[in-house]
Amino acid sequence: MLSVLTLNVQAAALPRARRLLAWLDARDDNLIILTETSNGPGTAYLLEQCRAAGLDVTHTPSPDGDRGCAIVSRLPTTAxxxxxAGVTLPGRAVAVTVNTESAITVLGLYVPSSDRAPAKVAKKRAFLTSVIDGLRGLTEGQRAHLIVGGDYNVISRNHRPRYPGFLSFEYEFLDALEQLDLADAHQRLHPTTQAHSWIGRGGNGYRFDYLHTGAALTPHLASCDYLHQPRDRQLSDHAAVAATLRLTVDHRTAVSAPLAEAAALS
Known part of the structure; x- marks a missing residue:
């Protein structure tokens, strides 16, 4: 089985990053997409400890200090x-190819949020457009073996509750993924369940975090769930999303070293 997890780490400061590391270590996922990374010591600590344990880490810090995205893998990867190349905010996107039985490419995304200020709306629209343009530029076979995941900062058209002020281009992002045969993993397995991954101050929940799978991978989906332990334990303000696929993993190439041990040696 191949296990994939995405979690918004909320630009964790060092004390919370240490606790996040322990939670991630207990799960032992093959692939981890971390969103809302930062250029601060908390993100540096998380990624350094993963590297020290022998995991593959792919992360390009934003030169302007913007928040970003990283992929951590227990399996060998190629950046x-x-x-x-065409993504407007390259620090907020990261892609690797994983050396599984048949090569799988993983694209992690941290989409900008927007408070309706014109500059923020334009930033978000341009990023989403550039991502979809990039996906359309792939061959059908490449998209078929693609996993996309992260914090998209969008909701579906039929989301309950509604989110006031959402614009058409924000809803269209999920529509475009579906049109490109990238299936919403949780919706595919739980079509009648309204999941939430972030709870606002007013108590309303919204599903901002996702995992999508290409046409060759979707039939192998075994599970996809929202894990609220990170929120409940105040490790993040987001739930994690975890999926498993019935795909062969060569455990001879997988790193099994515990991250907590690497932390204890630091």
């Missing part, structure tokens, strides 16, 4: 900057 794919070529897939991000």
């Amino acid at each position: 794919r900057p070529d897939l991000l």
Whole structure:
């Protein structure tokens, strides 16, 4: 089985990053997409400890200090900057190809949020457009073996509750993924369940975090769930999303070293 997890780490400061590391270590996922990374010591600590344990880490810090995205893998990976050539905010997207039985490419995204200020709306629209343009530029076979995940900062048209002020281009992002045969993993397995991954101050929940799978991978989906322990334990203000796929993993190439041990040795 191949296990994939995405979690918004909320630009964790060092004390919370240490606790996040322990939670991630207890799960032992093959692939982890971390969103809302930062250029601060908390993100540096998380990624350094993963590298020290022998995991593959792909992360390009934003030169302007913007928040970003990283992929951590217990399986050997090859970075794919070529897939991000047209992305407007390259620090918020990361791509790797995983050396599984048949090569799988993983694209992690941290989409900008927007409070309706014109500059923020334009930033978000341009990023979403550039991501979809990049996906359309892939061959059908490449998209079929693609996993996309992260904090998209969008909701579906039929989301309950509604989110006031959402614009058409924000809803269209999920529509475009579906049109490209990238299936919403949780919706595919739980079509009648309204999941939430972030709870606002007023108590309303919204599903901002996702995992999508290409046409060759979707039939192998075994599970996809929202894990609220990170929120409940105040490790993040987001739930994690975890999925498993019935795919062969060569455990001879997988790193099994515990991250907590690497932390204890630091």
